[in-house]
Amino acid sequence: xxxxxxxxxxxxxxxxxxxxxxxxxxxxxxxxxxxxxxxxxxxxxxxxxxxxxxxxxxxxxxxxxxxxxxxxxxxxxxxxxxxxxxxxxxxxxxx
Numbered sequence: 001x002x003x004x005x006x007x008x009x010x011x012x013x014x015x016x017x018x019x020x021x022x023x024x025x026x027x028x029x030x031x032x033x034x035x036x037x038x039x040x041x042x043x044x045x046x047x048x049x050x051x052x053x054x055x056x057x058x059x060x061x062x063x064x065x066x067x068x069x070x071x072x073x074x075x076x077x078x079x080x081x082x083x084x085x086x087x088x089x090x091x092x093x094x095x
Contacts, residue, residue: 003040003083004063006053014075028070035069036062054083 010018017024029039037057045052057063060082067078084092 001056001058002060002063003085004055004057004080005083006055006063006067006078006080007049008051008053008070008079009048009077010050011075011077017075031069032066035066037066049079 029042032039032055037055039053040056041052041054043052044050055063055066057066063080067080070076071078
């Protein structure tokens with residue numbers, strides 16, 4: 001399993017949707033799970049980005065599917081990167 005850091009920013013439509021139905025945020029999290037990924041941590045942010053999510057997925061294809069599906073709705077923009085635990089990083093330096 002791989003870890004991904006996903007930063008997200010709501011569009012105008014996304015802000016309207018969240019304001020009108022705040023529980024939608026949890027529904028989207030459940031959809032992510034049904035697409036084969038697992039939301040490990042989620043934080044609301046103040047600043048350039050609205051949310052920081054730590055997601056676990058079996059492969060890059062799964063996270064790509066999740067992000068394309070969410071982005072296709074026009075309610076959120078995302079930026080993502082792969083994350084590696086520091087101990088794993090250090091072990092790979094030894095190889």
